[in-house]
Amino acid sequence: MARISLLILFLLTACADPGPSDPEPAQPDAPKEPAAEGGDVHSFARPDEVAMRHLDLDLDVDFESRRLIGRASIDLERTKGADRLWLDTHGLEIRGVTLGDGSEATWRLGDEVEFLGRPLEIELGPDTETVHVDYASAPNAGALQWLEPSQTAGGEHPFLLTQSQAIFARTWVPCQDSPAVRFTYGATVRVPEGVMAVMSAGGNPTERSADGAYRFDMPQAIPAYLLALAVGDLEFRAMGDRTGVYAEPPVVKAAAYEFAETEEMMVAVEALYGPYRWGRYDLLVLPSSFPFGGMENPRLTFLTPTVIAGDRSLVALIAHELAHSWSGNLVTNATWNDFWLNEGFTVYLERRIMEEIHDRGYADMLALLGRQDLDEQLADFGPGHADSHLLLDLDGRDPDDGMTDVAYEKGYFFLRSVEEAVVRERFDAFIRSWFEQGAFESRTTADFVTFFDKELIAGDEDLASRIDADAWIFGPGLPGGGPAVTSDRFERVDEARRAWAAGEVDASALDVEGWTTHEWLRFLRGLDKPVSAERLAELDTRFELTQSGNSEILHAWLLHAVASRYEAAYPAIEDFLTRQGRRKFLRPLYRAMAESGDLLPMAKEIYAKARPGYHSVSTGSVDTILDWQG
Ligand code: BES
Numbered sequence: 001m002a003r004i005s006l007l008i009l010f011l012l013t014a015c016a017d018p019g020p021s022d023p024e025p026a027q028p029d030a031p032k033e034p035a036a037e038g039g040d041v042h043s044f045a046r047p048d049e050v051a052m053r054h055l056d057l058d059l060d061v062d063f064e065s066r067r068l069i070g071r072a073s074i075d076l077e078r079t080k081g082a083d084r085l086w087l088d089t090h091g092l093e094i095r096g097v098t099l100g101d102g103s104e105a106t107w108r109l110g111d112e113v114e115f116l117g118r119p120l121e122i123e124l125g126p127d128t129e130t131v132h133v134d135y136a137s138a139p140n141a142g143a144l145q146w147l148e149p150s151q152t153a154g155g156e157h158p159f160l161l162t163q164s165q166a167i168f169a170r171t172w173v174p175c176q177d178s179p180a181v182r183f184t185y186g187a188t189v190r191v192p193e194g195v196m197a198v199m200s201a202g203g204n205p206t207e208r209s210a211d212g213a214y215r216f217d218m219p220q221a222i223p224a225y226l227l228a229l230a231v232g233d234l235e236f237r238a239m240g241d242r243t244g245v246y247a248e249p250p251v252v253k254a255a256a257y258e259f260a261e262t263e264e265m266m267v268a269v270e271a272l273y274g275p276y277r278w279g280r281y282d283l284l285v286l287p288s289s290f291p292f293g294g295m296e297n298p299r300l301t302f303l304t305p306t307v308i309a310g311d312r313s314l315v316a317l318i319a320h321e322l323a324h325s326w327s328g329n330l331v332t333n334a335t336w337n338d339f340w341l342n343e344g345f346t347v348y349l350e351r352r353i354m355e356e357i358h359d360r361g362y363a364d365m366l367a368l369l370g371r372q373d374l375d376e377q378l379a380d381f382g383p384g385h386a387d388s389h390l391l392l393d394l395d396g397r398d399p400d401d402g403m404t405d406v407a408y409e410k411g412y413f414f415l416r417s418v419e420e421a422v423v424r425e426r427f428d429a430f431i432r433s434w435f436e437q438g439a440f441e442s443r444t445t446a447d448f449v450t451f452f453d454k455e456l457i458a459g460d461e462d463l464a465s466r467i468d469a470d471a472w473i474f475g476p477g478l479p480g481g482g483p484a485v486t487s488d489r490f491e492r493v494d495e496a497r498r499a500w501a502a503g504e505v506d507a508s509a510l511d512v513e514g515w516t517t518h519e520w521l522r523f524l525r526g527l528d529k530p531v532s533a534e535r536l537a538e539l540d541t542r543f544e545l546t547q548s549g550n551s552e553i554l555h556a557w558l559l560h561a562v563a564s565r566y567e568a569a570y571p572a573i574e575d576f577l578t579r580q581g582r583r584k585f586l587r588p589l590y591r592a593m594a595e596s597g598d599l600l601p602m603a604k605e606i607y608a609k610a611r612p613g614y615h616s617v618s619t620g621s622v623d624t625i626l627d628w629q630g
């Protein structure tokens, strides 16, 4: 297989390379397209010439002007003859550039490129090892969300959060914003009275400092997309020797209860895949506008509060973000085309962790729910779609386009099918050595293919004939239909649903004894839409679904409410859409209302109220769905 895949890879890289024959360069010397030496079409950096190896940030957090203002000092590694540093910026106001010896540098901002921002080109002296960039971020920086006190749980202090993945680090730090470039970092951050700063680094405080200054140190090298900062009224609660949770005071107790299994998860994954290499593992619960479920910022996972269900039923998300400490943070996708190496591996690890914490049946329920998401995504794409390949081609596009269930769930099912072909012991050893050999490095899909051929197939023709890795990685859809997953627990749910839908039993006779969140999701998602509003009311009366405090169940339920025009739940739709901003919940609900036609005005009315509270990641998506002109 290696030969065919290498050929395909060669063709892909060849197309991505903006060679000297590029028509009409924007300016002499400036690349019209990002430099692709590192193979990363989403970065202007040329790390093969000059690479950043350490970053020291000195920042003031100004809530009034909604800016971070300060200096980024960057230590360099230079190859012989290279005399220029290329950094990524997006919306940054560059106030000056100084070389390590104190002299002013000659620098230039290149033209803006859609999605990517502008390259900052800095001329280096013969002995320059450090450059200092004085700058300010823009008030609308893509990574930053500035919250008013009223948008927080506590209601008294403002809040700032960053979300750097995939290419937003450059909106708050001038840097080589490519996952193929790693650097250590230190930071001094000054914040106003009453709030505390935390980062994806060592040195996170457990108390407020007297002078409002906080110092951080990150000795492990990370790619820029893992740079993270949050500022707010935070309280810390220890959960174990190396785990704890930060949250706003009204939330911290519930958070510590919800996530108490974190240490147990760490032990489970260490036993499978080797030691946790990052020191502490803490969690940060953000205000509800956080657009993602979680973000694997090293040492400090960022989390939506919507995972706090009260019964620990949604903590697979913790397992997921923790797993990134191996898949993603330790061994990092070299480009966003290789995103499946981060997320597919992580979903695989996540389910192995949940199997350890619960049992195989539990993990298989998660796998089946994931399979359902994937099937919907693939149906949406239609057959043969290139975005259903594991290896993506995001050249000229927003890397966000690659953030689909394909990377996550097709990636998972690929690894699971390999596991099934070789049996677990051998597969686990393979994964362990992937992490060991790739630790603190970046990997391309081509690297994976080479490693796979060498370490797993190793000339075994019989094995090679049973795994068509090429089809999974370079082809569309699910080769061979994917591994079969069964679940007794879901079979019972399916039978209950069938009987209820057929009118054989009414809601009061439904046997939901022992159902967890996952069974409820299976039940609700499997009900053909639309169910009549009367029958939804019947379920609601018995199970109080409109009042559910479980965000996943509520979300699945409200989608039925829309489809069935179940008016009793309309206030709950508005409430849900205004009190949290997780894109995964917003997109399907707004889309369902938009597509319904008659509920579009209601969707717009809700959106007008809710939009100011959403992160730009979420408004970016919902604006399109609602054709919002603002
Ligand atoms: N790293 C991702 C979040 C992400 C991906 C942010 C790409 C920006 C660009 C994180 O690990 C993740 O996958 N979060 C999921 C939860 C998970 C359990 C599937 C999410 O936020 O929904």
Ligand code: ZN
Pocket: 320, 324, 342, 343, 346
């Ligand atoms: Zn992830």
